[in-house]
Amino acid sequence: MTTDKTLEPLSKDELTKLATLAIEAKDYAYCPYSNFRVGASVLLSDGTHHTGSNVEVASTPVGICAERCALAPIVASIKRPAMPIIRAIAVSTDINPPASPCGMCRQFINEFATTRDLPIYMYGKDGLSEGAEMVKMTIGELLPMSFGPNDMDRNR
Numbered sequence: 001m002t003t004d005k006t007l008e009p010l011s012k013d014e015l016t017k018l019a020t021l022a023i024e025a026k027d028y029a030y031c032p033y034s035n036f037r038v039g040a041s042v043l044l045s046d047g048t049h050h051t052g053s054n055v056e057v058a059s060t061p062v063g064i065c066a067e068r069c070a071l072a073p074i075v076a077s078i079k080r081p082a083m084p085i086i087r088a089i090a091v092s093t094d095i096n097p098p099a100s101p102c103g104m105c106r107q108f109i110n111e112f113a114t115t116r117d118l119p120i121y122m123y124g125k126d127g128l129s130e131g132a133e134m135v136k137m138t139i140g141e142l143l144p145m146s147f148g149p150n151d152m153d154r155n156r
């Protein structure tokens with residue numbers, strides 16, 4: 001796991017951009033079975049943005065969440081041993097309070113987080129409008145006592 005304990009906090013403009021991308025990513029959701037749209041956006045330390053949306057299939061457990069849809073191509077587009085440094089993630093749903101990443105996505109995010117302080121911003125039905133609900137939590141808060149890549153080497 002790459003270690004970067006000093007993630008630069010997002011400026012207001014950076015957060016607005018990241019949130020806007022997550023909100024827009026909902027328009028790409030393919031969710032005819034749940035009709036529950038989710039958009040995700042990821043900001044890397046190199047300044048690039050990446051988005052994903054939930055993609056369902058008729059065999060419903062086979063579908064993928066927006067968060068993993070956004071993250072997997074990031075990891076798969078970088079040649080090893082290099083790894084991305086994720087600065088922040090935003091997730092957008094159409095409900096209040098805003099939905100938070102499912103357990104599977106928390107584990108997936110944790111795998112690629114370079115610090116427990118990686119912020120995850122959750123937006124709800126009012127998006128970015130005045131007075132809209134937003135929840136910010138770190139991956140450490142969302143997945144306490146996690147089992148991650150470093151634990152594989154313990155006791156070896």
Ligand SMILES: O=c1ccn([C@H]2C[C@H](O)[C@@H](CO)O2)c(=O)[nH]1
Pocket residue numbers: 031034036037038053054055056063064065066067091099100101102105
């Ligand atoms: O954080 C979440 C929670 C749910 N979903 C998707 C999975 C499924 O397509 C739909 C309903 O669970 O929402 C996500 O993409 N991310």
Ligand SMILES: [Zn+2]
Pocket residue numbers: 065066067068101102103104105106
């Ligand atoms: Zn998920």
